[in-house]
Amino acid sequence: MAEASRMFQTVLTLTLPAPFSQTPSRHFQLVPRRHPIRCSISSTDTVKTAASQKIPWGCEVDSLENAALLQKWLSDSGLPPQKMGIERVEVGERGLVALKNIRKGEKLLFVPPSLVICADSEWSCAEAGEVLKRNSVPDWPLLATYLISEASLMQSSRWSNYISALPRQPYSLLYWTRAELDKYLEASQIRERAIERINDVTGTYNDLRLRIFSKHPHLFPEEVFNMETFKWSFGILFSRLVRLPSMDGKVALVPWADMLNHSSEVETFLDYDKSSQGVVFTTDRMYQPGEQVFISYGKKSNGELLLSYGFIPREGTNPSDKVELLLSLKKSDKCYKEKSEAMRKYGLSTSQCFPLQVTGWPLELMAYAYLVVSPPSIIMSKHFEEIAAVASNKTTSKKDIRYPELEEQALQFILDSVEASISKYDKFLQESGSMDLDVTSPKQLNRRVFLKQLAVDLCTSERRILFRTQYDTQEKIKRHKKRRTESSQNLRWLQKAVQMRFSDYKTPS
Secondary structure (H helix, E strand, O other): OHHHOOOOOOOOOOOOOOOOOOOOOOOOOOOOOOOOOOOOHHHOHHHHHHHHOOOOOOEOOOOHHHHHHHHHHHHHOOOOOOOEEEEEOOOOOEEEEEOOOEOOOOEEEEEOHHHOEOOOOOOOOHHHHHHHHHOOOOHHHHHHHHHHHHHHOHHHOOOHHHHHOOEOOOOOHHHOOHHHHHHHOOOOOHHHHHHHHHHHHHHHHHHHHHHOHHHOOOOOOOOOOOHHHHHHHHHHHHHHOEEEHHHOOEEEEOOOHHHOEEOOOOOOOOEEEOOOOEEEEEOOOOEOOOOEOEEOOOOOOHHHHHHHHOOOOOOOOOOOOOEEEEEEOOOOOOOHHHHHHHHHHOOOOOEEEEEEEOOEOOHHHHHHHHHHHOOOOHHHHOOHHHHHHHHOOOOOOOOOOOOHHHHHHHHHHHHHHHHHHHHHHHHHHHHHOOOOOOOOOHHHHHHHHHHHHHHHHHHHHHHHHHHHHHHHHHHHHHHHHHHHHHHHHHHHHHHHHHHHHHHHOOOOO
16 A cells, blocks of 8 residues: 555655745756757647546556666656666555565665656746746646656657656545545544545645636646546645755656555655665665565654555554644633633634644643633733643743642543544444445446445554553542542541641640
8 A cells, every 4th residue: 555655755745835936946957858849739639639538647556567667767767776676566456576685784776866856857848847937836837747747658758657657646645535534534633634635636736727827728728637637646745745844945757766665664765866866775684585665654643644645654653654633722711711812812712632642642742631621810811822832832831731629620621632533433433334435337346345445444543542641641630649648548547637637735724
C-alpha cells in the first residue's frame, strides 16, 4: 500500500497555499530542452483522448512494465547506475529492492536536477506556463497544472515515461467520496482533515478556472483541465512531493526516488547533495541483495499517512502515531462569554482538537482543560487570558502552569472527553463486522472492502491510544484523590493533636 503515495521527510503542508500568493524565488534551473514544443492544446488529438475517459494517463499501481520503462528512460537521460531495482514487494505494490550489498551510511540515488520536476521546470507548452507565472500562481497549483498539461500531451511530453508510471488513481483520501468518509471515518478526526483538503483542492481549481483558465480556453480547455484531473494531480503532489531542505525548502517531484516505500523504523530522507549535485538519501542501516530499501516520509500519525498516502502501518509499529482528541467548552458554562473571548484572542475555538500519543498529551491540552473547568470567580477570571495563551502555545511565559485546586476537575474533564471518543470508536468497530457494503459490481465491492479495512485499521490504532490515555488519566485521578484523602487525614490528626495539647494546659475548675 505504501507505494500509493510518497512524501519523503520533512514537512508537507497539509493545507494548500492561499491562491495566487507570491511564490518564493527560485534557486536552481533545470536543463532546458533543445526543441521546446509550441502548442495550442485544444486543437490536439490528445484532448479528444483525454475527454473520452476520466484519467487516460498513468497506470495501475502494481505495473512493473511502466516502471521498467521509466528506469530505462531515466538511465538514458542521465541517472547514474543504481544499486536498487524496482520489484513487486510485500510492503507496497512496487518498491526499490537492493541489487547489491548496501552499507549503512551509504548515499544512494543521485538523481540529477535535470530529472527533477519543480516550479522552474520548462513547459512543453511554454505559453501556458508563462500565463500562470504572470499571474503569480504559487508552487502547488502551478505544479498541479503543469502535471496535467504534460500528461495531456502524452508522448509529446518529455515526462511521458514518468507520468505513465504514476498511479492512475492515487490512494489518498481525495478519492474517497463524502458518503465513504462519513460512513467509514465518522469516529476519527481525520475525516475533518480529509474534507478540508478536498475543499482546498476544489477551491483552488475553481479559483484557477475563474481567474485564468476561462480567459485562455485555447491553452486550458475544460475537457483537460477539470476537477477530475486536478484531483489526480493534487493526489500525486500530496503523495509524492518532497521538500528539499538544502535547497531552501524547494518542493519537487523526484522520479525514481518516489518508488521508495515508507518505514517507521528508518529516519533517512531525501535531500539535495551539493557535492554530487543530485538528490540523494543516506542509509541508516545495511541492506542485503533482495531486501526492500526504505526511507521515512516523516514523523506522521497513521491518520496522516492514510490522508496523503492511502495506507496504515501495522498496529503498534508507528512511534509517531497519535489521535486527535476533541475538547469543548459548553455554552451553558457560566463564564462562556469571558472564556470564549479569551480563546478567540489567542486563536482557539470553543471546540478544539489536541494530539494524544501513548506517551502522553501536550501541555496545551491541560491548559485548555484548566480554562474549561475554571469556576466563575473573580480570582480565576483574571487568569483566563493567561491560560488561553498557554493553551494556544502563544506565550513567552512559563508554559507548564498548574492550578492544584482545579487538577482533579480538569483530569475528570479530559477523562470524560476520552471516554466519549472511545464510545464512537466502539460503535464503529462493532458495526463494521455487519456493515452493508451495498454494491453489486465486483470491482466496486473490492474497493469498499478495502476502504472499510483501512478504516478499521485506523480506528483500531487510534482507539488503542485512547485506551492508554484513559488508563493513565484514571491513575492520575486516583493518585490525586489519594493525596487529597491523606491531606485531609493529616489535617484531622493535626487538629486532634492541637486539641489534646490544649487540654493539657487547661486549668481545672
